[in-house]
Amino acid sequence: MSFSDNGFFGQFGGKYVAEVLRRPLDELEIAFKEAMADPSFLEELQQIQRDYIGRETPLLHAETASKILGGAQIYIKLEGLANTGAHKINNAIGQCLLAKRMGKKRIIAETGAGQHGVATAAACAKLGLDCTVYMGEVDVRRQQPNVAAMELYGAKVHSVTSGSRTLKDAVNEAMRDWAANPDTTHYVLGSALGPAPFPDIVREFQSVIGKEVKRQAEERHLDVEALIACVGGGSNSIGFFSPFIDEPGPRLIGVEAGGIGPGIGENASRMTGNASRDGILQGYKSRFLIDEDGQALSTRSISAGLDYCGIGPQLAALGKSGRVEFTSALDKEALEAVKFFAKNEGVLFALESAHAGAEAIKLAPTLSPEKAIIVNMSGRGDKDVFITSPVFRPEKWLDFLHAEIERLESDKDIHEAKIME
Amino acid sequence: MEQKINLMSHLVAGYPTDELAFTAAKALVDGGAAILEIQLPFSDPSADGPAIQGACNEVLKRGYRTKDGLAFIKRIHEAFPQVSIYLMSYGSLVYTPGIKNFCSRAASSGVNGMIIPDLPFDYDEGLTAACKENGMVNIPVAAPSMSPQRLEKLAGAGFPYVYAALRTGITGTDTRISEETISFIEKLRKGGSRIYGGFGISSGKQSAALSGHVEAVVAGSVFVRLITENASSEEALYQAVKNKALELTGCNK
Numbered sequence: 001m002s003f004s005d006n007g008f009f010g011q012f013g014g015k016y017v018a019e020v021l022r023r024p025l026d027e028l029e030i031a032f033k034e035a036m037a038d039p040s041f042l043e044e045l046q047q048i049q050r051d052y053i054g055r056e057t058p059l060l061h062a063e064t065a066s067k068i069l070g071g072a073q074i075y076i077k078l079e080g081l082a083n084t085g086a087h088k089i090n091n092a093i094g095q096c097l098l099a100k101r102m103g104k105k106r107i108i109a110e111t112g113a114g115q116h117g118v119a120t121a122a123a124c125a126k127l128g129l130d131c132t133v134y135m136g137e138v139d140v141r142r143q144q145p146n147v148a149a150m151e152l153y154g155a156k157v158h159s160v161t162s163g164s165r166t167l168k169d170a171v172n173e174a175m176r177d178w179a180a181n182p183d184t185t186h187y188v189l190g191s192a193l194g195p196a197p198f199p200d201i202v203r204e205f206q207s208v209i210g211k212e213v214k215r216q217a218e219e220r221h222l223d224v225e226a227l228i229a230c231v232g233g234g235s236n237s238i239g240f241f242s243p244f245i246d247e248p249g250p251r252l253i254g255v256e257a258g259g260i261g262p263g264i265g266e267n268a269s270r271m272t273g274n275a276s277r278d279g280i281l282q283g284y285k286s287r288f289l290i291d292e293d294g295q296a297l298s299t300r301s302i303s304a305g306l307d308y309c310g311i312g313p314q315l316a317a318l319g320k321s322g323r324v325e326f327t328s329a330l331d332k333e334a335l336e337a338v339k340f341f342a343k344n345e346g347v348l349f350a351l352e353s354a355h356a357g358a359e360a361i362k363l364a365p366t367l368s369p370e371k372a373i374i375v376n377m378s379g380r381g382d383k384d385v386f387i388t389s390p391v392f393r394p395e396k397w398l399d400f401l402h403a404e405i406e407r408l409e410s411d412k413d414i415h416e417a418k419i420m421e
Numbered sequence: 422m423e424q425k426i427n428l429m430s431h432l433v434a435g436y437p438t439d440e441l442a443f444t445a446a447k448a449l450v451d452g453g454a455a456i457l458e459i460q461l462p463f464s465d466p467s468a469d470g471p472a473i474q475g476a477c478n479e480v481l482k483r484g485y486r487t488k489d490g491l492a493f494i495k496r497i498h499e500a501f502p503q504v505s506i507y508l509m510s511y512g513s514l515v516y517t518p519g520i521k522n523f524c525s526r527a528a529s530s531g532v533n534g535m536i537i538p539d540l541p542f543d544y545d546e547g548l549t550a551a552c553k554e555n556g557m558v559n560i561p562v563a564a565p566s567m568s569p570q571r572l573e574k575l576a577g578a579g580f581p582y583v584y585a586a587l588r589t590g591i592t593g594t595d596t597r598i599s600e601e602t603i604s605f606i607e608k609l610r611k612g613g614s615r616i617y618g619g620f621g622i623s624s625g626k627q628s629a630a631l632s633g634h635v636e637a638v639v640a641g642s643v644f645v646r647l648i649t650e651n652a653s654s655e656e657a658l659y660q661a662v663k664n665k666a667l668e669l670t671g672c673n674k
């Protein structure tokens with residue numbers, strides 16, 4: 001059940017959208033199928049994956065970490081080495097190429113943490129497309145480094161002030177824009193969710209991760225026990241799992257944001273949490289954190305990329321069937337995982353991906369050293385320095401920020417000075 | 422009085438307060454509205470523009486629940502039994518409590534029909550049937566961007582009423598009633614459904630251009646904006662809303 005059955009994965013999925021969005025979705029579905037059957041499109045995609053994204057990404061044997069934990073051999077798929085720092089670029093490039101093929105010159109996207117916005121803005125810059133990114137006002141404020149990057153790539157970042165002013169509101173705003181401008185504009189949705197055909201599109205463009213892993217593991221004759229990935233909307237996980245779904249093994253493990261605890265509003269655990277329900281929201285049927293009326297609940301996670309009330313419909317279905325196992329990691333476990341892999345392997349996990357790292361730390365010691373487990377490091381942690389530094393080294397960070405403010409205020413010509421140097 | 426235009430006017434339940442929303446409903450009825458389309462506030466009103474979206478958010482901030490919205494509807498129904506009430510909301514609020522359960526609660530609150538834009542007519546999760554069982558109608562929404570095949574399918578699906586959104590996009594910005602608008606409505610009417618037409622209607626001129634082609638003209642954002650502007654005075658709110666309703670029904674001439 002890799003591809004959807006007419007937009008559905010078991011009982012989940014669908015195209016639950018207002019009629020105005022129906023035609024753009026139907027047209028997209030047709031264009032996507034045609035593109036994926038066209039060798040010249042696939043060739044262009046492969047070339048840009050190689051030359052621009054930097055594929056294939058390495059599969060690192062985390063030898064020291066494995067030794068310390070004393071169990072299965074941990075391997076890390078370094079998706080964070082992809083250009084722009086996360087797996088999001090795989091999908092952004094794929095969809096932008098598709099949009100170009102459809103004759104659309106304007107791209108819109110939504111972003112929470114900013115990684116998808118950055119990837120889309122970069123893809124647009126690379127491919128010569130006009131780009132607008134919707135981002136909740138709250139996220140704009142807390143993710144300034146990514147906002148700065150998007151602006152450098154030439155994108156317009158539109159701060160969304162409605163609702164909770166976070167990701168789900170940015171999604172609503174992007175949908176509204178698309179509904180008003182379907183002929184000129186393509187909406188690059190950032191995860192494997194939303195109305196059909198997006199879950200299929202995003203999975204296919206992200207499946208490059210899983211295909212490489214499969215080949216890399218076979219070349220090294222690994223006895224893979226489990227694949228572990230973090231799950232926000234579910235794009236890195238479904239792409240990573242994709243070639244293995246219809247096979248009997250290995251175990252596929254999705255790790256959700258456990259936030260600060262199990263209470264309602266304290267996490268973003270849609271498969272493992274206790275506020276989760278079947279629902280229809282933002283165009284698709286899946287598992288959501290919603291109240292008994294059907295209103296979206298607030299969510300919480302230290303990682304902005306996992307902080308969303310819904311999950312991709314295919315993962316929801318695979319969770320239900322048992323093919324994908326779900327678990328969660330707390331904020332503090334993710335932070336510990338960042339530290340552990342940084343110190344022992346020299347890789348800096350993004351906070352999102354560190355949720356998967358945390359699960360590997362728990363699982364590896366329970367397995368024999370002949371077994372391998374593979375963690376998808378969906379992104380690298382450079383972007384998180386404003387979140388991790390206040391935790392790991394609060395005083396030094398405060399000093400740094402004060403000094404930066406002083407420097408900016410005292411030297412109004414700072415930029416020119418820099419350019420002249 | 423000149424020839425009166427049938428008006429279906431939209432109202433956000435509980436906005437800005439239950440009392441003022443009730444005053445607005447009274448003003449709409451006194452201004453000649455034949456149908457009240459009452460929106461149950463939802464956290465993610467993806468088909469609505471900023472005016473309605475903002476109103477929904479304000480209401481939800483107070484901890485407003487579905488049961489409060491239905492109680493409000495019941496009060497309106499008891500005060501104005503002669504007007505039809507259609508409930509407008511999103512799939513989540515209808516699907517989560519169970520569609521059958523929701524429909525029976527809505528019907529017993531005095532609702533005559535349901536408008537749920539993200540439960541399209543061919544993926545309605547049993548809404549049409551549940552409406553029928555409870556003596557209500559499901560009113561699907563059509564858009565001018567529909568493919569000819571899909572438009573024909575909807576027109577021929579036997580719905581007593583169809584809501585025609587007269588412009589691509591969201592509520593709240595102005596719509597020009599053109600020849601294409603009228604031809605879209607006529608195509609929808611072919612299968613025998615009666616048509617409610619709206620989206621961006623804010624003037625008597627627009628409603629006059631539509632009357633004769635539709636069962637009723639629908640107006641929403643224009644009222645929500647007037648309610649927002651006049652929220653500080655019940656009297657001013659009543660007058661502003663009533664005057665606009667009189668304009669749209671063609672009774673002010």
Ligand SMILES: Cc1ncc(COP(=O)(O)O)c(C=O)c1O
Pocket residue numbers: 086087088112113114115116190191192230231232233234235236237304305306350352353378379380
């Ligand atoms: C590095 C990284 N990993 C994971 C995610 C979560 O998204 P998904 O579950 O779609 O991969 C994000 C989202 O922003 C991200 O930036």
